[in-house]
Each structure stands twice: as structure tokens, then as C-alpha cells.
Amino acid sequence: xxxxxxxxxxxxxxxxxxxxxxxxxxxxxxxxxxxxxxxxxxxxxxxxxxxxxxxxxxxxxxxxxxxxxxxxxxxxxxxxxxxxxxxxxxxxxxxxxxxxxxxxxxxxxxxxxxxxxxxxxxxxxxxxxxxxxxxxxxxxxxxxxxxxxxxxxxxxxxxxxxxxxxxxxxxxxxxxxxxxxxxxxxxxxxxxxxxxxxxxxxxxxxxxxxxxxxxxxxxxxxxxxxxxxxxxxxxxxxxxxxxxxxxxxxxxxxxxxxxxxxxxxxxxxxxxxxxxxxxxxxxxxxxxxxxxxxxxxxxxxxxxxxxxxxxxxxxxxxxxxxxxxxxxxxxxxxxxxxxxxxxxxxxxxxxxxxxxxxxxxxxxxxxxxxxxxxxxxxxxxxxxxxxxxxxxxxxxxxxxxxxxxxxxxxxxxxxxxxxxxxxxxxxxxxxxxxxxxxxxxxxxxxxxxxxxxxxxxxxxxxxxxxxxxxxxxxxxxxxxxxxxxxxxxxxxxxxxxxxxxxxxxxxxxxxxxxxxxxxxxxxxxxxxxxxxxxxxxxxxxxxxxxxxxxxxxxxxxxxxxxxxxxxxxxxxxx
Numbered sequence: 001x002x003x004x005x006x007x008x009x010x011x012x013x014x015x016x017x018x019x020x021x022x023x024x025x026x027x028x029x030x031x032x033x034x035x036x037x038x039x040x041x042x043x044x045x046x047x048x049x050x051x052x053x054x055x056x057x058x059x060x061x062x063x064x065x066x067x068x069x070x071x072x073x074x075x076x077x078x079x080x081x082x083x084x085x086x087x088x089x090x091x092x093x094x095x096x097x098x099x100x101x102x103x104x105x106x107x108x109x110x111x112x113x114x115x116x117x118x119x120x121x122x123x124x125x126x127x128x129x130x131x132x133x134x135x136x137x138x139x140x141x142x143x144x145x146x147x148x149x150x151x152x153x154x155x156x157x158x159x160x161x162x163x164x165x166x167x168x169x170x171x172x173x174x175x176x177x178x179x180x181x182x183x184x185x186x187x188x189x190x191x192x193x194x195x196x197x198x199x200x201x202x203x204x205x206x207x208x209x210x211x212x213x214x215x216x217x218x219x220x221x222x223x224x225x226x227x228x229x230x231x232x233x234x235x236x237x238x239x240x241x242x243x244x245x246x247x248x249x250x251x252x253x254x255x256x257x258x259x260x261x262x263x264x265x266x267x268x269x270x271x272x273x274x275x276x277x278x279x280x281x282x283x284x285x286x287x288x289x290x291x292x293x294x295x296x297x298x299x300x301x302x303x304x305x306x307x308x309x310x311x312x313x314x315x316x317x318x319x320x321x322x323x324x325x326x327x328x329x330x331x332x333x334x335x336x337x338x339x340x341x342x343x344x345x346x347x348x349x350x351x352x353x354x355x356x357x358x359x360x361x362x363x364x365x366x367x368x369x370x371x372x373x374x375x376x377x378x379x380x381x382x383x384x385x386x387x388x389x390x391x392x393x394x395x396x397x398x399x400x401x402x403x404x405x406x407x408x409x410x411x412x413x414x415x416x417x418x419x420x421x422x423x424x425x426x427x428x429x430x431x432x433x434x435x436x437x438x439x440x441x442x443x444x445x446x447x448x449x450x451x452x453x454x455x456x457x458x459x460x461x462x463x464x465x466x467x468x469x470x471x472x473x474x475x476x477x478x479x480x481x482x483x484x485x486x487x488x489x490x491x492x493x494x495x496x497x498x499x500x501x502x503x504x505x506x507x508x509x510x511x512x513x514x515x516x517x518x519x520x521x522x523x524x525x526x527x528x529x530x531x532x533x534x535x536x537x538x539x540x541x542x543x544x545x546x547x548x549x550x551x552x553x554x555x556x557x558x559x560x561x562x563x564x565x566x567x568x569x570x571x572x573x574x
């Protein structure tokens with residue numbers, strides 16, 4: 001078969017037109033759009049047309065099913081420069097029935113004998129022969145076409161058949177929000193018609209033939225192009241033009257095309273952004289198993305995980321994406337080729353990991369732990385967890401809802417307990433100062449804390465951050481890009497999802513509890529404190545209280561929960 005080339009069918013545009021891809025050498029491989037010589041298949045609807053020609057969809061679907069992704073040999077028989085199209089013959093590789101090896105079947109023969117395309121009759125040439133440009137197999141094509149017409153198959157079928165010959169394509173713009181409400185979480189069948197870039201596809205949803213553009217949730221691929229600046233001070237020759245694709249953008253798009261273009265897929269819609277764009281997870285069959293395209297792109301280093309759209313996915317999918325990204329980072333794959341892990345910023349006084357005893361709970365996400373070895377006290381903020389702020393009575397800043405509950409929960413569960421601490425990062429935060437004072441900041445050390453000797457049902461140590469978040473007494477911080485975070489970030493997100501689902505704590509629809517605290521420990525409340533003294537004396541016995549602050553060896557600040565008062569207390573006779 002001299003003059004023939006090898007390739008793989010990448011796309012099927014209609015019942016008589018395919019895109020064939022050659023072998024890759026450096027980057028995405030070359031491609032050729034080829035129309036089957038001497039065939040005329042019904043045309044699919046194209047804007048501004050609103051309707052297919054009869055049997056156009058069935059014709060395209062037949063050709064797509066028999067050849068998409070398959071190895072072929074092809075050649076160009078002739079071209080028509082006036083319309084910019086090339087016509088040729090395509091043979092599909094098939095396994096020989098006997099003797100091993102492989103054989104080739106003419107794709108045009110399959111289409112015509114099943115009645116999904118008409119044969120363009122050649123013009124008469126000199127001496128009554130065939131003239132004009134046509135397929136070298138024209139005589140066999142005519143014979144097969146006559147047989148199909150006599151059998152009434154394909155485009156020759158009678159209209160009273162059960163399958164309609166023209167699609168009923170929905171008109172008008174797509175209502176993204178309505179589609180999400182009707183289909184969220186469902187695996188919708190569809191066929192990808194066009195790949196915009198590695199993370200964005202346009203597909204036809206079945207069986208309603210609704211066209212939808214879907215972004216793959218949780219991932220961001222390199223951009224194929226960016227429109228240049230336009231305006232004053234910019235060279236008019238370059239303004240408004242598109243820049244070259246970013247590194248690995250073509251590879252990401254090529255992978256997406258090879259996996260899903262003109263393939264049957266399942267899309268699970270999970271969100272809509274403020275512009276009305278649909279986001280979802282795209283699954284395609286690979287080895288008979290549904291495979292997440294987003295996870296494939298991330299694992300190969302062709303995409304990065306973006307938290308804002310990943311949050312639309314379920315927690316299990318988020319964890320898979322982040323695990324795949326960590327593997328790609330460690331292997332320095334493609335977009336991570338020059339990746340350098342951020343330096344550890346923890347400024348812990350006792351090292352990155354230590355075991356100690358909790359001696360103080362400052363707030364719902366800040367505790368003080370005394371190292372068992374050095375007896376040094378380390379302030380530890382819970383990594384990636386934010387509890388409601390406790391406020392500041394001296395500056396008349398009231399506590400946020402559930403702040404007392406969060407702090408008291410940690411106090412009851414942690415004070416005096418042995419814990420293991422894994423210091424993870426530090427942050428410099430601005431401090432609140434009075435008007436006219438110079439700005440001030442403070443370095444905060446963040447770490448994960450596990451209770452020693454306590455384990456979950458799955459056998460893992462009990463994590464304090466997860467314990468707090470699952471009760472609705474804290475939220476999970478949303479980090480940016482490469483920002484350091486807790487090593488168990490996915491588990492924290494799962495705990496937060498459970499709290500939201502169960503409407504716990506700050507996620508509850510009920511009004512938060514109101515706390516009225518009389519602070520009698522400040523100097524301005526000295527007169528009011530004297531008024532409370534007879535009341536405490538008459539109560540007799542012991543009054544339950546919580547030591548909030550140790551001011552000195554004999555002076556304490558006590559919280560009396562039953563009476564909702566804070567008092568300054570000195571030991572008598574000391």
C-alpha cells in the first residue's frame with residue numbers, strides 16, 4: 001500500500017469527515033482533516049442553523065462508534081482548493097480471523113453499506129468512462145449504495161420508523177442554575193464535541209441533545225492563549241492579539257482530546273460560578289473503569305488544584321486531587337518542573353515535634369503546651385483552624401458567637417492532658433493597637449495537636465482540630481495556592497462538612513447563645529466588686545470557678561460561670 005500513511009482517528013465531525021492524528025515527535029502530533037472520497041453524509045446543525053439534515057446525528061454516531069481512537073491507514077485521493085478540503089480513503093486496522101497479523105477494512109464501505117451516506121455520482125469522461133475527481137473505489141461504492149437503498153437502511157429508511165431522523169435540539173440559552181438544581185450529583189451521559197483547553201470542554205448531553213460548556217472542577221490547566229493589552233501606550237501592531245500558549249498548555253489540551261473528544265462520557269455537575277459557568281467532574285471509560293479526567297491531568301503534572309472550585313466537589317474527590325498533586329510535585333512533573341518546596345517557617349522554641357502537657361487554653365484555637373523534655377512552654381495555634389474570637393473587654397470588643405463554648409470545650413478536654421504536637425508553619429499577624437500608636441505585629445506558631453492515648457474508630461490518634469471543627473466550634477481556613485497548611489487538611493474539611501450537614505454550633509440556624517459577663521477584675525469595677533462580696537460570703541461552701549489568668553504566685557483572675565462574673569482573687573494570708 002504505497003503512498004499510504006498511518007494514524008489514529010482523533011475526531012469524527014460528521015458521517016463522512018474525520019480528523020486523523022499522526023505520530024508525535026516533539027509535542028502534540030500533526031493532524032489532517034479528511035473527508036471520505038465520493039461520499040456525502042447528512043450535515044449536522046451548525047449556528048445559525050437550528051436543525052440537522054435528516055439522519056445527520058445517526059450518520060455521525062455510526063462513524064464515530066466504528067472508528068474513534070482506532071488505528072488507520074489513509075491517503076489523500078484529491079483536494080478541492082476552492083473549499084479548502086481534502087478527500088481520501090481511510091482503512092481501519094482489524095485483526096485477521098486466521099493466520100494472525102492484521103487486515104484493513106475500507107471505512108467508506110462500512111458507511112455506505114449501512115446506508116449512512118450517499119455516493120456522489122461521477123461525471124462522464126471521454127469514451128463513456130468515469131471523469132472528474134472521485135474515489136478509486138467508486139464502482140464498489142455505487143454497488144453498495146444500491147444494495148443499501150434496496151434494503152431501506154440508514155438514510156434510505158422510511159420515516160415511519162420508531163427513531164426520529166432529525167434531532168429536537170433545545171433552543172435558547174442554557175439556564176446553568178436550573179440545570180445544576182435538576183442534575184447536581186447525577187452522572188449525566190454525554191459526548192464531548194470540542195475541547196477548549198485541558199480543563200474546559202463543550203459537550204452534548206444525552207438524551208436531550210442539550211449543548212453545555214463545562215469546566216473541570218478543582219483543576220486549572222495552563223492557558224492556551226491570552227489576549228494582549230490594548231489601549232494608550234501600547235503598540236497598535238500587537239494590541240488585542242493573542243499571546244502564545246503557556247508551557248504545557250498544548251500537552252494538557254492534547255491529553256484531554258485523546259481521552260474524551262468525541263467519546264461517550266459521564267459528567268457530574270457540582271457548581272456554578274458567578275458568571276453562570278458550569279463546573280463538574282468528567283469521567284471517561286479507561287480499561288472498562290470510569291476514570292476522573294481532572295485527577296489524570298493533575299497526576300501527570302498538567303494541571304494544578306485550585307481550592308475555590310475544588311470546594312464544589314465532594315470531600316473524597318478533593319482528597320484524591322490533592323493527593324495526586326502532591327505526587328506530581330514530588331516527582332517534579334511538567335508544571336512542577338521548577339517547583340521548590342516552601343521553607344519550613346515554624347519558629348518553635350522546642351523543635352518541630354514534641355510531646356508535652358497542656359497548661360493553658362488561651363482561646364478556641366490557641367493553647368500553651370509545656371514540653372516534657374525541656375519544660376519550655378510553647379504557644380500553639382491549631383493549624384488551618386479558626387475558632388471564634390474571644391474579644392477584648394479592655395477595648396470593648398465583644399466575643400464572637402460560640403467563642404466561649406469553643407474555649408471551654410478545649411479547656412475541659414485538654415488542660416492537664418498529655419498531647420503530641422507537630423509544628424507546621426508560622427504567620428506574622430498584625431495586632432490591634434490604639435489610635436495614634438505605631439503598627440505592631442506578632443509571629444504565631446501553628447501546629448497540629450493529637451491527644452496521647454486516645455484513638456478514633458479507624459485507629460488514628462484523636463486530632464484536636466478535627467474534634468473542634470466537627471462540633472461546629474471552629475471553621476477550616478481557606479489557604480491560597482502554595483500556602484502552608486495542616487497535614488490533615490482534607491480530614492479537617494471532612495469534619496467541617498459533617499458539622500455543616502448536622503447544623504452544629506456556628507453552622508446552626510438557631511440564634512447563638514448570649515453571654516453577659518461582668519468583669520469585676522478591672523480597676524474601674526472596684527466599687528461593683530465590693531457589692532458582690534457579701535453575696536459570695538452568704539453563699540457559703542465552695543464556689544466553682546475557672547482560673548483564667550495567673551497574675552502572680554498568690555493573685556489569680558477567676559471566672560465564676562454560674563454567676564457570669566470575672567473576679568480578681570488573692571490567697572488569704574499569703
